[in-house]
Amino acid sequence: MVILIILVYIIIGVVEIVPLVKKNQKKELILYSITFIAAFIMSILLSLGVKIPSPAKPIEKVVKMIIGG
Known part of the structure; x- marks a missing residue:
């Protein structure tokens, strides 16, 4: 199961991260990576x-801290 999860995340990472790198979108890349x-x-x-x-x-x-409840 772990190997399947790793493979799926590698595929998703390549599909999603490569366009961000090519478009030089550094802020989006950092947020997406985290x-x-x-x-x-x-x-x-x-x-x-x-x-x-x-x-x-x-x-x-x-x-509750923020809204004071």
Whole structure:
């Protein structure tokens, strides 16, 4: 399963990242790369059976801090 995930991410990476490099879109490339790597790591961890905690509570705390609830 891990090998399949790696292959799929390589294909998606080539299809999505190469045009950004060719168009010299540095900001978009950085943002996409960070998101892409985070998704890749989480996919690998989930396929290995690692339980990933839900980010709902920390996000809720941040939103409440911002809006003052």
